[in-house]
Amino acid sequence: MQVSYNFDEVVDRRDTGSLKWHYSDDTIPLWVADMDFKAAPPILNAIEQAVQHGILGYTKPTKALYDAIINWHGSRYDLALNQENILFSPGVVPSLALMMNVFTDIGDAVLVNAPIYTPFMSKVEQNGRTLITSSLQESEDKYRLNLVDIEAKIIEHNVKLYLLCNPHNPGGRVWTPDELNALLTICKKHDVAIVSDEIHQDLTLSGHTFTPFLTLAAGYEHKVVSLTSMTKTFNIAGIKGSMIFAKDAALIQKISQQQQLNDEYELNLFAYTAMRSAYSEGSEWLSQALEYIEGNINLTMQYFAEHLPKIKVMRPEASYLIWLDCAAYSQDDQQLYNALRAARVELNAGIKYGEEGHSKMRLNVACPRAVLVEGLNRIHHAFSTI
Template sequence: MQYNFDEIIDRRDTGSLKWYYTDDTIPLWVADMDFKAAQPILDAVEQVVQHGILGYTKPTDALYDSIIKWHGSLYDLQLTKQNISFSPGVVPSLALMMNVFTEVGEAVLVNDPIYTPFMSKVEQNGRKLVLSALKEVDGKYHLDLADIEAKIIEHDVKLYLLCNPHNPGGRVWTIAELEALLAICKKHNVAIVSDEIHQDLTLTGHTFIPFLTLAKGYEHNVVSLTSMTKTFNIAGIKGSMIFATDEALVKKISQQQHLNDEYELNLFAYRAMRVAYEQGNEWLTQALNYIEANIDVTVQFLEKYLPKIKVMRPEASYLIWVDCSAYAKDDQVLYETLREAKVELSAGFKYGQEGHLKMRINVACPRVLLLEGLNRMHAALGVTATSS
C-alpha cells in the first residue's frame, strides 16, 4: 500500500512528549517521527485489543524467528533464540551493562558528542566517565583512535559504549573503523557495548555493520543493543533487544536482568515487534525515501537562507547535526532564541562539550511542518547572519 507521510496528525493533548506545548511551537527535537505507524502494526495492536484478554504474555517462537530472519537477511548477523534477550529499552540496557561488565568506580569510555544517557547512566551508576572527542574532518565525524587508546590506558577503562549509527552525528562507522576499534579494545581487554538502535535507518550509499559480526574470538566481551521502536516509530510501546552470542555472557546478562525483573515486555510490544519485522518493510522503504527527501530540503534551505550554519549530513537516521556558532556565542541564548521563534530543536550542549553551539534537527515530519520550522529558524537567526 502507499503511505501518506504528508498527513498531519494532531498530537497535542495526547500526552506526547514531543508535542507537549500549549502554543503553536513546531517541535523538531526528540527522536520520534510524526508519521502514522505501518498499517500491519496498527492492525496487530487492534487485534490484541479485540481479543479482549490482556494477560501475561511471553515471546513466541514466531517472534524469535522474525528477529533472526530480519537481522540475518539484512545484516548477515546470524542469531539463535538463545542469543536474544528482551529489555524495556536501550537506555535501561545501557545501565544494565554497567553491572554486567564493570564494578562501581571503574572507568567507562564514551565519545563526545554522544546521546545524553550514555554519559548520565555511567555517572548515575557510580562509574567513572571518560570522554574521547570525535574528530570532525570534511564535514563528518571520525573516531580518534589514538586518543581512545590513550584514554583506555590512562584510566584503565573496562567498558566502551559505542553508538553506531552515531547519535547525534549520523555517522555509520565503516568496517575499517570498527575493526581498528575492536583491535584496540581486544589489546586492552575492554568490553564493547554497541547501541545499534538506528541501524535500520541507514541511508542510501552507506552500509551498517553489526559489531557482533566482527567479534569472532571476542564474543565474551561484546554486546549489541537494538530495537524496532525507532525503525517503525512505535517508541511509546517500549521494547528492545540485547544480542550476545557467548553462552557465559548470555547467562550473566540474564542473571542481572532477573535481579530487577527487567527481562519481559508487554504483550503489545511482543506483537508489534513480530509484525514489524514480518510485514513492516514496505512502510520502512517509503518512510526512508520521504526522510531522505526531507534531508535534501533541509540542507538546501540552510545553504540558501542560513549559509553560515555548518550541516553534518547524516549517513543514517532522520537527525541532522548543525553547527550554529556563526549565529550565536552562548548555548542557552541560542536555544532560547529558537524557542522564542516557536521552533524547538535539541540543544547541542546536552550531548557533551563538543556540542557547544550545535543543534540537532529532527526532520521526520510532514514536509509542510518541516518548512515552517525552518522558516522560523531563519526568522530567529537570519538577522544575526546579515549583521555578522
C-alpha cells in the first residue's frame, strides 16, 4: 500500500539552530537551498535504529551502501558504476576545492559560467587559482551556453579546469546531451579537465531529462569527475556527505591520495546510514515531493503573472529554486534586498552569483503551500514600496 506524505505540514524550525530560520522576528525565509519538509520516514527510521543500537563507533561504507548508490544511478540515469568508481567526501563544495589540487596548480585558470552558485567562484580564488567567467546567454526565458565565448576564454587564458553546474544553480537549466557533448568536444580539443557538480540531478522536473556527464565521457574519462550527494534530494543537508564519481583508475587513485592529505575521505555513521536508506528506500518520498514542488512552481509562476508581471521569471527545469529578474523595479541590488527584508521575507540576492546576477533574486519554493503564499504576498508588498 502506497504511503501518502504530507508536505503541507508546517514544522516550526525556529530556535533549532536552523540556518534558514535564524530570525528573531516572523521573517519568512525563501532563500537558502533546503526544504521545509520532513525527511523521508525510511531515512529517519534508519537513523533512529542506528541510535537505538547504542554503539556509535567508527564506521565504514558497506556493500549495501555501495549497491544502493550503484543501483540508484544505474536505474535512473544509465550511469554504470562499480565500487571502485566511488569515493566519499564531506560535501560537494569541499570536493570542488579538492579538484583544484587534483587538476591544477597555483595560478592556473579555472573557467565557470556566470551567474553561478557562489562557491564555484570563491573556492577558485581562495585556492590561488585564476577565475575566468563566461556569461550565460538568456534566450526564450532560459540560460544557454555561449560556446564561442567558452572556447575563446579557454584559449586566451590557457584554462586547465572547467567547473560545470548541471543542473544549473541558480538558473535551473538541465543541460541537454547536445550541449554537454559540445562542451566535451571543446574541452577535449584543448585538454581541459571537467568537474561536473550534479547535486540537483534528482530534482529534475517533469518534461526534462538529466544526463550525467560521465555517460558521455568515453575516451576522456581521465579528465572527467562528477560530484553529487543525497543531501539536496532528500532534504538532509544537515547530515554532511557526498560522493565523487570517476571512471579512470589512475584518476581515482590521484583523488584518493589528495583526500588522504587532509584526511577527508570518510563520512560519519549517520551520513552512511542516511545515504543507504535514501537510495534504497526513498524513491516514493522523492516522487511525491517533486509533484508537490511542481505545484508550488506553478502557483508561483501564476502569482507573478497576475500580481507582479514586470518581474521576469525563469521557470526551472530542475530544483525548487526560481530565478527572478527584478530590473523593472530597481537597478539597485541593495534596495531590492532591503525592500524584501523590510517586508519580512528573505530571498537570495542575485548579485552574490556574479555580476550577471545584477537586479536578480533567487526564490526557494520548497515549503508548505501556506508558507509560500504568505511569502509571495510579502514579496508583492515589498515591490509596492519601491
